[in-house]
Amino acid sequence: MTVTLIESEEQARRPLTPAEVFKVTAARETTLARLLMLYISTGLFFMLLPGTFLGVWNLVAISGSRAANSVLPTWIQAHGHAQIFGWIGTFILGIGFYSLPKLRRAHPFEMSVAWVTWGLWTSGVILRWLTNVYQWHWRVLLPLSGALELAAFLIFFRTISGHRPQDSGKQRLEEWIFVVIAGSIGLLLTLLINLGAAVFLVRWGTSPEVPASFDQSFLVLQTWGFLVPFVWGFSAKWLPTFLGLGPIRGRVLLLAVALNSLGVLAAFLSRPRVAALFLLAGITFAVHALGLFALPERPAKIRGAHSSFPAFVRIAYLWALVAAGLAIWAASVMRPQGIWGASRHALTAGFLATMVFAIGQRVIPAFAGRLLFSAKLMFISLLLLTAGCLLRVTAEILAYQGFFLSAWSWLPISAVAEMTAVTVFAANLIGSFARRPPSAWV
Numbered sequence: 330m331t332v333t334l335i336e337s338e339e340q341a342r343r344p345l346t347p348a349e350v351f352k353v354t355a356a357r358e359t360t361l362a363r364l365l366m367l368y369i370s371t372g373l374f375f376m377l378l379p380g381t382f383l384g385v386w387n388l389v390a391i392s393g394s395r396a397a398n399s400v401l402p403t404w405i406q407a408h409g410h411a412q413i414f415g416w417i418g419t420f421i422l423g424i425g426f427y428s429l430p431k432l433r434r435a436h437p438f439e440m441s442v443a444w445v446t447w448g449l450w451t452s453g454v455i456l457r458w459l460t461n462v463y464q465w466h467w468r469v470l471l472p473l474s475g476a477l478e479l480a481a482f483l484i485f486f487r488t489i490s491g492h493r494p495q496d497s498g499k500q501r502l503e504e505w506i507f508v509v510i511a512g513s514i515g516l517l518l519t520l521l522i523n524l525g526a527a528v529f530l531v532r533w534g535t536s537p538e539v540p541a542s543f544d545q546s547f548l549v550l551q552t553w554g555f556l557v558p559f560v561w562g563f564s565a566k567w568l569p570t571f572l573g574l575g576p577i578r579g580r581v582l583l584l585a586v587a588l589n590s591l592g593v594l595a596a597f598l599s600r601p602r603v604a605a606l607f608l609l610a611g612i613t614f615a616v617h618a619l620g621l622f623a624l625p626e627r628p629a630k631i632r633g634a635h636s637s638f639p640a641f642v643r644i645a646y647l648w649a650l651v652a653a654g655l656a657i658w659a660a661s662v663m664r665p666q667g668i669w670g671a672s673r674h675a676l677t678a679g680f681l682a683t684m685v686f687a688i689g690q691r692v693i694p695a696f697a698g699r700l701l702f703s704a705k706l707m708f709i710s711l712l713l714l715t716a717g718c719l720l721r722v723t724a725e726i727l728a729y730q731g732f733f734l735s736a737w738s739w740l741p742i743s744a745v746a747e748m749t750a751v752t753v754f755a756a757n758l759i760g761s762f763a764r765r766p767p768s769a770w771v
Contacts, residue, residue: 358698359698360440361426361427361440362427362696362697362698364423364426364427364440364443364444364447365423365424365426365427365693365696365697366697366762367423367447368419368420368422368423368424368426368447369419369420369423369693369697369758369762370759370762371415371419371423371447371451372415372416372417372418372419372420372423373416373755373758373759374415375411375412375414375415375416375419375454376411376412376415376416376751376755377751377752377755379407379408379411379415379454379455379458380408380411380412380415380416381412381747381748381751382748383404383407383408383411383462384408384412384744385741385744385745385747385748386404387400387404387405387408388740388741388743388744389740389741389744391740392737392738392740392741395728395734395737401538402538402539402541403461403462403464403536403537403538404461404462406461406538406539406544407457407458407461407462409548410454410457410458410461411454411458412677413551413552413555413556413677414454414457414478415454415458417556417681417685418450418454418516419450419451419454420685420689421516421559422446422447422450422481422482422485424563424692424693424696425485425489426443426446426485426488426489427696428696442484442488443488445484446481446484446485446488447481449477449478449480449481449484450477450478450481450482452474452477453473453474453475453476453477453478453481454474454478455474456470456473456474456477457471457474457475457478460474460537461537464536464537467536467537468531471527471530471531471537472524472527472528472531474527475520475523475524475526475527475528476524478520478523478524479520479521479523479524482516482517482520486513486517503566503579504565504577504579504580504582504583505562505563505565505566505577505582506562507583507586508558508561508562508565508582508583508586509558509559509562509563511558511562511586511590512555512556512557512558512559512561512562513559515550515554515555515556515558515593516555516559518550518554518555519547519550519551519554519555522547522550523547526539526543526547545596545669546596546597546599548673549592549593549596549597549604550593550596550597552673552676552677552681553589553592553593553596553608553611553676554589554590554593556681557589557612557649557676557680557681558586558589560680560681560684561582561585561586561615561619563688564619564684564688565577565579565582565618565619567688567692568619568621568642569619569620570630571629571630571631571638571639571642571688571691572621572625572629572639572642573625573626573627573628573629573630574619574620574621574623574625574626575620575623575626577618577619577620578617578618578620579618581614581617581618582614582615582618582619584614584618585611585612585613585614585615585618586611586615587611588607588608588610588611588614589607589608589611589612589615591607591611592604592605592606592607592608592610592611593608595607601656601659601660602657602660602661604656604660605653605656605657605659605660606657608653608656609650609653609654609656609657611653612646612649612650612653613650615646616646616650619646621642621643621646622643633691633694633695633700633701633704634690634691634701634704634707635704635705635707635708635711636704637708637711638687638691638707641683641686641687641711641715642683642684642687642688644683644715645679645680645683645684645687646680648675648676648678648679648680648683648718649675649676649679649680651675651679651722652672652673652675652676652679652680653672655668655669655671655672655675655722655726656669656672659672664730666729666730667725667726667727667728667729667730668725668726668729668730670725670729671721671722671723671725671726674718674721674722674725675718675722678714678717678718678721678747679715679718679722682714682718682751683711683714683715683718686707686710686711686714686750686754687711689754689758690707690710690754690757690758693758693761694758694761694762697761697762698766699761699762699764699766700761700764701757701761702756702757702758702760702761702763702764703757703760706753706754706756706757706760707757709750709753710750710751710753710754710757711750712750713746713747713749713750713753714746714747714750714751714754716746717743717744717745717746717747717749717750718743718747720739720742720743720746721739721740721743721744721747723736723739724736724737724739724740724743725740728740
């Protein structure tokens with residue numbers, strides 16, 4: 330008995346053989362791939378049902394009544410929360426758990442942490458959506474949803490940042506990591522303010538509706554302060570390779586983040602025109618830092634993706650420039666409702682969603698150990714999204730501002746085009762997950 334115990338302890342202490350290391354690594358990669366697919370599938374659920382379906386319903390109602398205020402504000406806010414946090418936020422957490430430790434060459438983390446984070450985050454987003462739509466026991470569920478989302482992010486951030494790179498003494502952090510950190514800080518501030526607003530509404534409000542005056546500034550933080558830096562960070566990491574670009578201008582990109590942050594701060598100080606100018610300067614410097622419109626130094630790596638992939642990435646950044654330009658216009662007129670809406674949609678659908686569609690269909694199947702189900706479906710989803718966004722942005726300006734009343738009838742068409750786009754995008758990723766890994770093919 331004693332001899333057996335000693336032998337077991339010696340086996341536990343001895344170095345693993347190369348075969349054993351390979352087996353352990355392969356098992357962890359399989360688990361990570363399954364974890365990523367869970368996060369992505371959850372994000373797709375929020376994108377399709379609580380997000381896009383409710384958004385289409387809202388837009389059809391607005392078009393039918395020809396009045397932007399014909400839909401409950403809580404329903405519009407439920408749609409936005411599902412899209413920003415339920416869809417893109419869940420994608421960011423899943424991709425972050427999968428890729429950030431690898432990109433930083435950090436030590437592995439406990440897998441149970443990622444499962445707990447998923448449970449907390451998903452529960453928080455679902456509760457927020459149900460609270461806004463049905464308002465059932467909202468004084469309890471609204472702050473609970475905010476607390477669950479904040480707890481999930483704190484666990485995620487602690488896990489990712491708490492594992493130092495294995496060669497931390499040899500290499501300095503690259504600029505793209507600082508940009509992702511800026512996005513993480515933006516997300517933390519968003520979640521803290523979200524919880525604070527929930528507590529305020531419970532104490533002094535009459536419904537879970539966030540006041541419009543505050544929501545305008547809060548949306549700037551959610552989009553420009555949280556999502557945009559994340560996209561810039563991962564763009565700096567992946568686009569030079571995918572698009573064959575030259576090295577990024579790291580200091581210029583950090584300047585872009587600083588200008589962008591000043592724009593978000595100005596929005597909270599009720600200086601919309603100053604905010605818009607800073608945001609436009611930030612996205613302009615970001616485009617220059619990435620070298621998106623310079624001549625590529627190498628052919629783009631489009632294997633497994635549609636050949637139009639580089640073009641749609643550039644179109645996405647053009648939408649971001651349009652969004653900032655429209656924000657300047659909106660801040661300069663008396664009745665800017667339609668222009669503000671067009672600016673937000675140009676950013677969320679034109680820039681953010683297009684980048685998720687383009688980069689997501691390029692990297693997510695590869696991370697999961699699969700090949701993209703269909704490059705043609707990738708092109709169709711991006712084309713429909715771009716067409717729907719163009720129609721929606723144009724219609725909001727023309728209809729809401731009273732320039733061309735027939736444009737009200739364009740809104741449902743744009744909604745159907747975008748809903749079809751997100752459905753095709755979801756089907757393409759689910760089809761990719763359903764395929765066997767290439768190593769299992771015969």
